[in-house]
Amino acid sequence: MIWAVLPAKNFDQAKERLSPALSAPERRDLFRAMFGDVLAALADASSLAGVMVVTRDAEAIAISRPYGVRILHEDENNGQTAAIEFAAATLAQEKASGMLTMPGDVPLATGAEIEQVLASHGDPAGARMTIVPAHDERGSNCIVCSPPGLIPFQFGNDSFRPHLAVARDRGVAPNIIKFPGIGLDIDRPEDLLALLTRVEQTGETGRAVTYLYESGVATRLEEEANRASSA
Numbered sequence: 001m002i003w004a005v006l007p008a009k010n011f012d013q014a015k016e017r018l019s020p021a022l023s024a025p026e027r028r029d030l031f032r033a034m035f036g037d038v039l040a041a042l043a044d045a046s047s048l049a050g051v052m053v054v055t056r057d058a059e060a061i062a063i064s065r066p067y068g069v070r071i072l073h074e075d076e077n078n079g080q081t082a083a084i085e086f087a088a089a090t091l092a093q094e095k096a097s098g099m100l101t102m103p104g105d106v107p108l109a110t111g112a113e114i115e116q117v118l119a120s121h122g123d124p125a126g127a128r129m130t131i132v133p134a135h136d137e138r139g140s141n142c143i144v145c146s147p148p149g150l151i152p153f154q155f156g157n158d159s160f161r162p163h164l165a166v167a168r169d170r171g172v173a174p175n176i177i178k179f180p181g182i183g184l185d186i187d188r189p190e191d192l193l194a195l196l197t198r199v200e201q202t203g204e205t206g207r208a209v210t211y212l213y214e215s216g217v218a219t220r221l222e223e224e225a226n227r228a229s230s231a
Contacts, residue, residue: 001048001049001097001098001124002047002048002049002096002097002098002099002100002118002121002144002146003048003049003050003051003052003091003096003098003099003100003148004045004048004050004051004052004099004100004101004102004114005051005052005054005083005087005088005091005099005100005102006035006042006051006052006053006069006101006102006104007053007054007055007080007084007087007101007103008035008053008054008055008104009057009077009080009083010057011028011031011032011035011057011059012024012028013077014028014031015030015031015105015186015187017187017188018186018187018189018192020189021189021192021221022192022217026215026217029211029215030186030208030211030212031104031105032063033206033207033208033210033211034106034107034186034207035060035063035104036063036207037106037107037108037109037206037207037208038103038104038105038106038109039051039053039063039064039067039069040067040111040206041110041111041113041114041181042102042111043068044110044111044112045111045114045118046111046115047115047118047119048100048114049096050070051067051069051070052069052071052087052090052091053069053070053071054072054083054084054086054087055071055072055073055074055083056073056074056075056076072086072087072090074086079155079156080103081154081155081156084101084153084155085152085153087099087101087148088145088148088149089148089149091148092147092149096147096148097124097125097146098121098124098145098146098147098148099144099146099147099148100114100118100142100143100144101143102142102182105185105186105187106141106142106183106185106186107184107195107208107209108180108181108184108195108204108206109179109181109182110181113179113181113182114142114182116177116179117130117132117142117177117179117182118144120175120177121144121146121175124146124147125146126146127146127147127150127170127171128145128146128150128172128175129144129145129163129167129172130143130144130174130175131143131144131160131163131164131167131174132176132177132178132182132183133160133176133178134160134183134184134185135183135184135185135194137160138157138158138159138160139157139158139159139160139185139187140154140155140159140160140163141182141183141185142179142182143163150167150170151163151166151167151170152166154166164176180198181204184198186208192221193221193222193225195208195209195212196212196218196222
């Protein structure tokens with residue numbers, strides 16, 4: 001069976017690249033909502049063996065507990081790659097057959113998409129990797145590895161092609177698939193606008209979408225974008 005791993009650094013430090021558009025409290029509240037969306041999607045994927053949250057943040061732990069997830073405590077926030085490597089080593093030691101990892105900033109991901117990723121990955125008995133890129137094919141928004149420590153992870157800006165390279169270096173042909181929900185990560189102000197545009201077109205919702213509209217952030221961003229386009 002394959003475990004899901006969701007890293008969460010301290011909420012106070014989350015989504016700093018959104019600072020041109022959002023205040024620090026807004027970034028914190030948005031990430032809290034997105035983290036809840038991703039947790040709900042993972043919990044809805046019944047094919048997973050379980051969900052592991054890697055964090056040292058008390059609020060992330062409190063939000064995770066009702067989902068019955070496993071908490072893997074970090075001593076320090078050393079970034080996404082270190083958190084995933086820590087989880088992979090733990091799962092490998094426990095003889096888990098595979099690991100799926102997603103970030104906490106893909107608010108439109110669904111359990112159905114995650115199930116499709118797992119189905120596309122197939123039997124975890126062999127050495128294989130499945131990857132879902134970000135919509136711009138720069139980031140790696142979901143990776144499934146069998147076994148968990150199959151590759152050295154390369155998270156950070158523009159990680160998609162480095163992950164393909166390290167897989168091929170190990171003789172593994174990466175399985176690349178795309179999904180609209182998992183593919184939309186919220187890193188930059190323009191990603192927020194892409195999220196709002198999509199929601200207007202599809203009617204999708206969730207904790208993050210609700211927060212953006214109920215807080216007035218969505219209206220402010222849309223007004224700013226309209227002024228910029230008419231200037």
